[in-house]
Each structure stands twice: as C-alpha cells, then as structure tokens.
Amino acid sequence: MSSLAPKADFPLLSQQVHGRRIVYLDSASSSQRPQMVLDEMDDYYRTTHANVHRGIYTIAEEADRRYEAARMAVGGFIGAPDPEHEVVFTKNATEAINLVASSWGRCNLHAGDAVLLTDMDHHSNIVPWLILAEERSVELRWLDVDEQYRLDLSELDRQLDGVKLVACTAMSNVLGTIPPFAQIAERAHSAGALVLADAAQFVPHLPTDVRSLGCDFLAFSAHKMLGPTGIGVLWARRALLEEMPPFLGGGGMIRDVRRDGFRPNVLPWKFEAGTPPIAEAVGLGAAVGYLQATGMEAVRKHETNLTSYALDTLSERFGQDLRIFGPPDAEERGGVISFAYRDVHPHDMAQVLDQSGVCVRAGHHCTKPLMRRLGVSATARASLYLYNDESDVEALAEAMTKADTLFR
Amino acid sequence: MTGLEDLYREIILDHYRSPRNRGELPVPPAHRVEGFNPLCGDEVVLYMELDDDTLSDIRVTGQGCSISQSSASLMSAAVKGKSIAEVRGLIRTFKTMMSIHESRLGDGSEGPSSNGSASEETAVDPEALGELAALQGVVKFPVRIKCATLSWNALTQGLDEIGAD
Numbered sequence: 001m002s003s004l005a006p007k008a009d010f011p012l013l014s015q016q017v018h019g020r021r022i023v024y025l026d027s028a029s030s031s032q033r034p035q036m037v038l039d040e041m042d043d044y045y046r047t048t049h050a051n052v053h054r055g056i057y058t059i060a061e062e063a064d065r066r067y068e069a070a071r072m073a074v075g076g077f078i079g080a081p082d083p084e085h086e087v088v089f090t091k092n093a094t095e096a097i098n099l100v101a102s103s104w105g106r107c108n109l110h111a112g113d114a115v116l117l118t119d120m121d122h123h124s125n126i127v128p129w130l131i132l133a134e135e136r137s138v139e140l141r142w143l144d145v146d147e148q149y150r151l152d153l154s155e156l157d158r159q160l161d162g163v164k165l166v167a168c169t170a171m172s173n174v175l176g177t178i179p180p181f182a183q184i185a186e187r188a189h190s191a192g193a194l195v196l197a198d199a200a201q202f203v204p205h206l207p208t209d210v211r212s213l214g215c216d217f218l219a220f221s222a223h224k225m226l227g228p229t230g231i232g233v234l235w236a237r238r239a240l241l242e243e244m245p246p247f248l249g250g251g252g253m254i255r256d257v258r259r260d261g262f263r264p265n266v267l268p269w270k271f272e273a274g275t276p277p278i279a280e281a282v283g284l285g286a287a288v289g290y291l292q293a294t295g296m297e298a299v300r301k302h303e304t305n306l307t308s309y310a311l312d313t314l315s316e317r318f319g320q321d322l323r324i325f326g327p328p329d330a331e332e333r334g335g336v337i338s339f340a341y342r343d344v345h346p347h348d349m350a351q352v353l354d355q356s357g358v359c360v361r362a363g364h365h366c367t368k369p370l371m372r373r374l375g376v377s378a379t380a381r382a383s384l385y386l387y388n389d390e391s392d393v394e395a396l397a398e399a400m401t402k403a404d405t406l407f408r
Numbered sequence: 409m410t411g412l413e414d415l416y417r418e419i420i421l422d423h424y425r426s427p428r429n430r431g432e433l434p435v436p437p438a439h440r441v442e443g444f445n446p447l448c449g450d451e452v453v454l455y456m457e458l459d460d461d462t463l464s465d466i467r468v469t470g471q472g473c474s475i476s477q478s479s480a481s482l483m484s485a486a487v488k489g490k491s492i493a494e495v496r497g498l499i500r501t502f503k504t505m506m507s508i509h510e511s512r513l514g515d516g517s518e519g520p521s522s523n524g525s526a527s528e529e530t531a532v533d534p535e536a537l538g539e540l541a542a543l544q545g546v547v548k549f550p551v552r553i554k555c556a557t558l559s560w561n562a563l564t565q566g567l568d569e570i571g572a573d
Contacts (some may be wrong), residue, residue, distance in 0.1 A: 347448060347473035348416075351549065355412045363448055377471060378448040406416055407474075 001309065005304040009034040010387055015103055023395040026171050028201060028336045028383030029361050033287065037226060040229070041279045052278055053252055053269070058315040067278050068228040070285030071268070073294070077288045078218065079209035080235055087242070088234040089276055093200040094124040096234035097167070097218035099271060100196060101128035103244040104217075105165075105268075110136040114163045114264045116178075116193070119141040119373050120172045125219075127148035129167060143168070145373050148324050152186065160191035168195070170202035170213065174365045174379065175326040176307070176333035185214030194240075196202040198212040200224055200273035205303055205334050205385075207296040210235055222280065227287035231280035232368055235271055239269050245387045248273040300384050303335040306384050310393045317397050321404075325374055335384030341400060344407045346380040352406060353380075356399035414545030415552070416474065420483075424474040429484035431467045433457055436488050443562030445554060446536075446572050450476040451561040456566050468559070475543075482540050487563065492572045498502035499564055501536055505544055506557050509533050531544070 005012045015022050024032060052067045058073035060304055067083075075083020090096040105128075109115065115129050119142055123300045127294055133140050141159050144152040151168075160166070167189040170177045184194040197215040202208060204225035210218050217240070221232040236244075246253055246264050250273035255263040264270045291299065308330035319343065325338040341349055346362035360382045363370045371377060382396055433455035445450040450472030457465040466488050468480045483502075487495045546556045567573075 238543040347450075347552075347555070348475075351552070352412065368411065371449075377451075406412070407421070 001390055004386040007387050013230050015091040017357045023358040023392045025382040026359045026361050027385035031226050033226050034290050037283050037286045044279050044282045056123040071283040071369055073285040074221045079204050082089040085238050086369050088268045088271045090232045090234050092232035093219040093221040097125055098128045099234055099247045100217050101132050103247045105132045108137045113140055116141045116163045116166045118168050119145045120371050121169045122173055125167050149177050151179045163193045166193050167373050169197040170197045171334045173201050174338050176336035182214045204324050207301050221283040226279045227284040231277040231284055250274045252293040303384055304330045307335040313393055338381045344403050345376040349380045349403050353384045353399045358396050358399045411548050417542040418540040419539055420478040423478035423481040427481040429467050431466050441562050441566035442556045452480045452562050454562050463487055463495050471554055475555035476558045479556045483559050506553050
C-alpha cells in the first residue's frame with residue numbers, strides 16, 4: 001500500500017533530520033501542506049494582495065474575490081446548505097468554539113441550564129464551557145468513556161434532560177474514536193438541545209456533511225487539513241448565526257457606528273472583526289481543492305487500511321509490551337494511535353524516535369480529563385494521513401525497538 | 409543515534425530505574441514542596457528536613473520522564489546531609505551547567521567559545537558535580553532542560569520557603 005498522496009507533493013517530507021528522512025506521524029497535531037497550497041498563498045501575496053471589503057481598485061476586488069471563493073469552497077467541502085452566510089472564518093477551531101460559547105452561550109445559557117460534554121474532548125471544547133460555567137452557574141455534565149474507548153451513551157437520554165447544548169468531538173484526537181454523532185445529535189434535538197461538533201480531527205479525514213452529522217455548530221482548523229496555520233472555520237445554521245450577537249468588535253463587522261452604539265454587519269462578516277487571514281483563506285481554499293481532487297472517500301479508505309496495518313504491525317511486533325488506547329477496529333476509528341510502551345515514558349519514547357527521524361507527539365494532547373480516565377499522565381501518539389504509507393509504520397516500529405534496547 | 413547516549417547515560421537510567429531517597433517524610437517537621445511542569449505533566453514532590461544549617465534528610469515522590477525523575481534522584485543523593493551553603497552552591501553549579509549559553513565544563517568540549525564578556529560564571533568543575541555531571545548531555549536537547557531542572561527549582565523554592573540561607 002503506497003501513500004495516497006505522493007510524498008513528493010509535500011516539500012517538508014523530503015527534508016532530513018539527524019541524517020534521515022522525516023517520518024512524519026503527527027498530522028493530528030498539524031499536517032504538512034502540499035506545494036500547490038504554498039504556491040497559491042505565494043501567488044496571492046505576489047499578485048493580488050490588498051485588504052478585503054470596500055476596496056475600489058482591481059487588486060482589492062481580486063483579493064476579495066479570492067477570499068470569498070475560499071469561503072464557498074470550504075462550504076462546499078462540508079456540505080453547508082448556505083455557505084455564503086454560514087461559513088465564518090476564525091483563527092482556528094478553538095476560536096470557533098469560543099465564539100459559540102461567548103456569543104451564543106452568553107445569550108442562551110443561564111443559571112441552572114446544563115451543557116453536556118464528554119471525557120474524550122480536547123481542552124478547546126472543555127475550557128470555554130468551564131469559563132461559562134464559572135461565570136454564570138451553568139451546570140456541566142459529562143459523558144464517560146467506556147472500557148472499549150467509546151462514549152458511554154447508556155444514560156444519554158437521562159443526561160440530556162434539561163441540557164441546552166451538547167458539545168462533543170466528532171473524532172477523538174487521542175483515541176481515534178469516532179462517536180455515533182448523528183445518533184447523539186438526533187437524541188439531543190429530541191430533548192430540545194443544540195449540538196456542537198468539534199470536527200478538528202474529523203473534517204480533515206472523513207467525508208463531511210453537516211446535515212448528515214446533524215450538528216448545529218461545527219468547528220475545525222485549516223492547519224490539520226493541509227492548509228496554513230492561523231485560520232479556522234465555524235459553520236453554524238444561518239438562523240442561529242442571525243440571532244447571535246457579535247463576538248469580537250472592530251472594523252469589518254459593523255454596518256454603522258455612532259457615539260451611542262453600532263449596528264452589526266450581515267453574515268458572515270458580523271463575526272469577522274478586523275483584517276481577516278486572507279492569504280490563509282486562499283491557502284485553505286487550495287487545500288480543500290487538493291483534498292477534493294484526491295477524494296475524501298479515498299482518504300478515509302486509505303487511512304482505515306493503513307491504521308489497520310499499523311495496529312496489526314505494532315501488536316505483532318510488541319505484543320503485551322504495547323498498550324494501545326483506542327478501539328481495535330479501524331472501521332470505527334481514525335488514524336490516531338496513542339500508545340504506552342512498557343514503562344518507557346512517552347517523552348523518552350518521542351525523544352528516541354526523533355533520533356530516527358520519526359515525529360510523534362508525547363504528552364496529554366490537551367485532554368487531561370481523558371488522561372485521568374485512562375489512568376496515565378501522558379501517551380505517545382502516532383497519527384496518519386494521506387501522505388503516510390507502510391514504510392512510515394515500519395520506520396516507527398523499527399525506531400521503537402531502539403527504545404526497547406535503551407530502556408531494557 | 410548521535411547524542412542519544414549523551415542524554416541517556418547509564419547513571420541516569422540507573423537512577424530512573426532505582427530512584428534514591430524515594431518516599432515521604434512527616435509534615436511537619438519536614439517541609440513539603442511541589443515542582444510541576446504543566447506542559448508535559450512531570451511532577452516532583454520534595455520532603456525536606458533541616459537540622460540547624462544542614463539539609464539532614466530529603467525524600468522524593470512524583471512521576472515523569474527519565475530525565476526529570478533521575479535528576480530528582482541524583483539531586484537528592486547529592487544534597488542529603490550537606491550544609492545549606494553547600495546545597496545553594498550545588499544548585500548554582502547545576503543551573504550553570506544547564507544554561508545553554510554558559511555551559512563550559514572543564515573539558516571544554518561543549519558550549520560556545522567564550523569571548524570573555526559572557527558572564528561572571530567560571531567553568532563548571534565536573535569534580536564538584538560528581539554523578540550529576542551525567543546530566544550534562546541534556547544541554548544538547550534544549551526542550552529537555554526543563555525536565556532536568558524541575559526538581560532543582562523545587563529545591564530552591566523549598567529552601568526559600570523555609571527561609572534557609
């Protein structure tokens with residue numbers, strides 16, 4: 001099984017570290033980007049950069065066109081029914097969730113209301129709600145993670161009673177678990193709650209359709225899906241966005257400003273205060289184009305196969321010495337493989353792997369509640385993407401045997 | 409594998425596998441101080457007992473990577489039974505070794521060449537450090553320096569809290 005996307009498309013992957021080729025297995029943290037994304041951004045800066053909105057000269061109009069074209073491309077990529085109004089550019093997924101907590105939350109959550117979170121969510125989908133809970137006595141409830149690394153939904157209907165919002169990951173950044181999101185959303189809606197999907201790990205790796213997911217809000221970041229850092233996306237149903245007050249105030253988000261007040265701009269600009277990340281939007285648009293040309297069904301299939309291969313290879317090679325935190329069946333998980341190897345600390349593991357050019361992440365992965373649930377302080381995590389292949393998995397396994405020798 | 413054996417010296421792995429002075433002391437009379445690295449979750453808890461101007465006993469608990477835990481173990485062995493002045497001196501020497509720009513061990517094989525104006529610090533004498541010199545290789549891995557210094561910063565904090573000068 002070769003990589004789905006040619007490694008040659010990604011300039012960074014031809015770099016060397018410690019005299020070895022880079023084996024990049026940290027895409028869940030941030031992916032690499034293909035040459036065409038870099039070219040698009042470069043071309044934008046070289047030929048058409050000007051500030052967007054209100055520019056009455058050719059290159060400013062062109063900058064505006066490219067920025068809004070990126071919005072439409074992103075909307076199409078996630079099946080947004082009304083991309084022109086519903087796709088809001090933010091700094092990253094974290095800011096998108098904070099936008100919802102701050103804007104929708106402050107209007108709709110009051111003392112005694114409840115928000116349902118999960119133990120497998122990233123801090124970015126926990127801390128904004130903790131802040132709100134502290135500020136206005138909102139009750140937080142939690143879905144547990146069971147022994148199979150799935151969300152425990154056995155008490156869901158009872159837990160949903162009185163809940164205004166369910167904020168849940170669409171794919172765990174540690175376990176790879178893909179919760180039955182549509183089912184959760186349906187039951188949440190029946191109970192009168194809205195649903196927010198933290199799709200930072202989902203959108204880059206699986207075909208995404210906001211309608212079939214059944215979410216009301218969806219947040220993700222460009223840099224995990226071959227795009228640049230500095231830009232993320234909030235998608236939300238138009239009716240919700242219309243009702244929500246602005247998040248950040250400043251230029252671009254107003255229709256009128258007087259000494260005694262302001263009128264906010266129309267969607268989506270109401271939520272885009274200040275000069276937005278224009279080149280980054282152009283880069284994200286190009287990344288979406290690259291992924292679409294590859295085909296998201298193909299991306300998912302490649303990653304399922306490679307994950308299955310990796311789980312088999314590592315289990316065969318290391319047996320009982322290896323503990324993998326996540327569902328064993330590649331069909332119900334993404335290509336995020338968190339592991340503990342004997343008693344080798346994850347930081348030591350990552351350090352040893354680095355000497356072989358193998359890049360993995362070690363730490364709590366911004367999921368401290370989950371780490372507590374798993375009974376560990378940290379894990380090592382290898383994550384796969386469309387440019388990874390079997391040789392990368394082999395390199396990981398080979399490098400892990402060096403840790404074995406060193407720490408035996 | 410250049411450098412890796414500099415980081416994971418046998419002494420370090422030995423202290424990681426068999427940490428010295430592991431455990432707790434009753435508080436009071438002992439003083440308890442915590443060192444915590446929120447970025448990686450490494451944790452060191454020190455129990456220190458002073459007898460006049462001597463650090464008569466020290467115990468260590470906590471969890472983390474081989475560097476943070478072996479450094480705490482090596483430290484406990486090095487400072488136990490020493491006078492406060494000696495302990496403070498050892499902390500200074502160790503921190504000097506751990507500072508990238510000023511690291512000039514006796515053999516002169518590491519660190520930038522001195523232009524004479526860098527600092528008042530003199531070259532660190534490996535003799536003064538004993539087994540602690542094994543941690544010298546950490547300097548080549550800048551992100552791990554905070555692992556090695558975690559317990560030492562906790563020790564400084566503990567001495568300050570006790571008011572031991």
